[in-house]
Amino acid sequence: MKIERLVGILAILLQREKVTAPYLAKVFEVSRRTVSRDIEALCMAGIPLVTERGAGGGISIMEGYRIDRTLLSTAEMQAILAGLHSLDSVSGSNRYACLMEKLSAGAPPEAGRHILIDLSAWQKDILAPRIDLIHSAIALGREITFTYIAPKGESRRTVEPYYLVFQWSDWYVWGRCLLRQDFRLFKLGRMVETEMGAAFARESVPLPDLSAEKVFPPVYQVKARIDASYKWRLIEEYGPDCYTTGADGSLLFSFDFTDRDNIIRWIASFGGGAELLEPAWLRRDMAVFAENILKKYRES
Numbered sequence: 505m506k507i508e509r510l511v512g513i514l515a516i517l518l519q520r521e522k523v524t525a526p527y528l529a530k531v532f533e534v535s536r537r538t539v540s541r542d543i544e545a546l547c548m549a550g551i552p553l554v555t556e557r558g559a560g561g562g563i564s565i566m567e568g569y570r571i572d573r574t575l576l577s578t579a580e581m582q583a584i585l586a587g588l589h590s591l592d593s594v595s596g597s598n599r600y601a602c603l604m605e606k607l608s609a610g611a612p613p614e615a616g617r618h619i620l621i622d623l624s625a626w627q628k629d630i631l632a633p634r635i636d637l638i639h640s641a642i643a644l645g646r647e648i649t650f651t652y653i654a655p656k657g658e659s660r661r662t663v664e665p666y667y668l669v670f671q672w673s674d675w676y677v678w679g680r681c682l683l684r685q686d687f688r689l690f691k692l693g694r695m696v697e698t699e700m701g702a703a704f705a706r707e708s709v710p711l712p713d714l715s716a717e718k719v720f721p722p723v724y725q726v727k728a729r730i731d732a733s734y735k736w737r738l739i740e741e742y743g744p745d746c747y748t749t750g751a752d753g754s755l756l757f758s759f760d761f762t763d764r765d766n767i768i769r770w771i772a773s774f775g776g777g778a779e780l781l782e783p784a785w786l787r788r789d790m791a792v793f794a795e796n797i798l799k800k801y802r803e804s
Contacts, residue, residue, distance in 0.1 A: 509532050509534070509542055510542055510545060510546060510549075512531070512532060513528060513532075513539075513542055513543070513546065514546065514551065516528070516531070517553070517563070517564065517565050518565075521564055522556075522561075522562040522563065522564040523562055523563055523564075524561070524562045524563070525539045525540065525543075525562075525563065528542075528563070543555065543563060551565065552565065552566035553565060553566065554566050554567075631675060631692055631693065634692055634695065634698055635668065635675060635692065637698060637700060638665055638668055638677050638692075638698075639668060640700065641665050641700050641701075642665050642666065642667070642668065644700075644703070645703055645704060645705075645706045646700050646701060646702065646703055646704070647662055647663065647664055647665075647682075647700070647701035647702050647703075647704055648662070648663050648665055648677070648679075648698060648699065648700055648701060649661070649662045649663075649698070649699050649700075649701045650663075650690075650695040650696065650697055650698040650699070651695070651696050651697045652690060652694055652695055653694045653695075653696065654694060655765075659683065661681055661682075661683055661690070662681075662682045662683065662701060663677065663679040663680065663681050663682065663688070663690065664679050664680040664682070664704045664706075665677050665678070665679035666678055666679050666680075666706075666709045667679070667711065667712065669689070669712070669714065671714050674691055674692070674693060675691070675692040675693070676689050676690060676691050676692060677689075677690050677692060677695075678690075678712045687709075687712070689712060689714075689719075720762045721762060722760030722761070722762065723760070723761065723762050723763075724760065724761045724762075724764065724767060724783060724786070725758070725759075725760050725782070725783070726757070726758070726759055726760070726761050726767055726780070726782065726783070726786075727756070727757065727758050727780075727781040727782040728756075728757045728771060728778055728779060728780050728781055729750070729754050729755070729756060729757070729778065729779045729781060730747065730754065730755040730756075730757050730774065730777065730778045731754060731755070731774070731777035731778065732749075732753050732754060732755055733777065734755070734774060734777055734778070735747075735755060738755060738757060742757075742759055746758065746759050757778075764786065764789070767780070767786060768786070768789060768790055768793050771790060772790075772793065772794070
């Protein structure tokens, strides 16, 4: 697109004192005539560019013209490049990287390459086309329809999508659910049979509040005794301040949970390496849960 090319040419001129038209034509894969028209467009936009002919000539920004060259510094361009590479990791394409390679042309090739971000999930082959479909639906202002598989059951939903969200190591879509007549957050991994639907009138919608306090409000304060061999897991999942070390070396864990079933499943995932201490009423539920599992295996 022309606007991308104009921004790219300006970015290069901000990083290099002078470049040639053939160089720009090669970088952006266009003709020299197109580059000449782009230079004219930048001049008309108020950027004073100077073209020098002959050996040692080229295109440059007029000397003395005050422009903040740190606006698109090499370090900032490479930080943006790392971020766009992460978007490519989702789709498996190289389109964002190609764009930023052009915008950051002239920067040292090794700069910023020490940052690697991969946002792809285990279900990459399934999620990538779903993300592309939703991305297109948002851009075109089209509804999406899908079957949603949730803990409380299955339902067919039609949603007016506004944002694709990567949060808590998962992908979500934020939009107005026509079934609930309200905005909802849907996890892409629970969506099947996703289709693009009819056009809808877009509104000015604020970003969703995805703070932990809003999405995961504290309901149950849990205390548990965890075997010291699971210290790595507590630190990885809840941080180093979630426990204290008891006199016997065990870890006294304390944290707020939102969902009762999640507490039971989480404690059970330690096998015999964890004991739920509080709340007392949930200890009884934990015992029933364990008894049901034991009964199932004894019967088999």
